Amino acid sequence: MSFEHFLDDHTLSFIQEGNQMFICDGCMKPISGPCYGCEECIFYLHYECAKLPESIEHFLHPCPLSLSLYSYTCNACFMKGSGFSYRCNICHFNMHVECVSKPTISSENDEGLIQHFTHWHPLSLIDLNTFDEKPCCAICEKPCSPNSTYGCSSCNFFLHNSCMATIPRRIYHSFHPCPLILLPYPEYECFGCQRERSGLTYSCGKCRFKLDVKCGLLPTVEAKGADVIQSFTHSHPLALLGNKDAESTGLGARHRCRACGEDCLDHGFSCSISCDFFIHTSCIELPLEIHHPLHLLHPLYLMYLPLLLHGTDCSSCNQPLDGFLLAYRCDGCNFNLHKHCAEFRPSFNQPELPSMRSV
Structure with missing residues (x-):
């Protein structure tokens, strides 16, 4: 046979x-x-x-998982493995065969256990009176509340009931064009705050793009009226700040906007932690990516220039770029533009030639 x-x-x-x-x-x-x-x-x-099946469906991941032969890190238990795994090639998501085979439940049972897509083990209602120190919720990172916390004590994983009920599995975010799926990862760097993290992340596996839950759910500038937002112009959350508030921060008498360089005399945003970062509400709406007629080969991205390039001239006006300010840049071509030069669009219309008289 x-x-x-x-x-x-x-x-x-x-x-x-x-x-x-x-x-x-x-x-x-x-x-x-x-x-x-x-x-x-x-x-x-x-x-x-x-005799293991070639592909399966699992509640921890929304895509089908295919049996593969790889060395990998399991996204369920975070342990390394080799040999067979069930894998989603698009999301770079892996699970041990043993982890996939753990029994699951479809709804809350008589013992109060529930299955949730944020964790591979069933979660039970936690009695916080048995803890010397209150654990924190894996979603909002705030201390858990009595009588409303589910968790897995063996994995030190806990969730507020309210967070568990409202956390979206899939989001669309202005920082990235693809949908982001909530997945557990053993380690990753958040694109929003640039911090090394582990645990739940909103991820696009195809593009290797990840946002931690806090950055993923924080409003962006498109959310009009939000007091705290996430912006690609700065690695920390930004808080709406009036001029009087800015004067009381004690960070100096002058607060230059990191985009245009002018004083923030009207309402703007400031770093919500401790950085000396200010930006006008109008400047924060600058696009991350632009296409400019002076550089048709590639898009230009809004960024801070690398330290080695401080003092580099603008490719349009030939004046030095201010390393304190954001600028538009094409890394591959070393092409740079001041913000105001990027906003100026030169016209390349051909002047009309006089008609030729026949002889």
């Missing part, structure tokens, strides 16, 4: 009694008992591993 397996090019032969020296390429454990193998490839599988 032979067996065609989609992960090996050759037919796998049935072996009635496996050799203890054989290691299963699926689970990486010694083989005893019936197995399938290819002596040419030195590829062996337990009977049970050979």
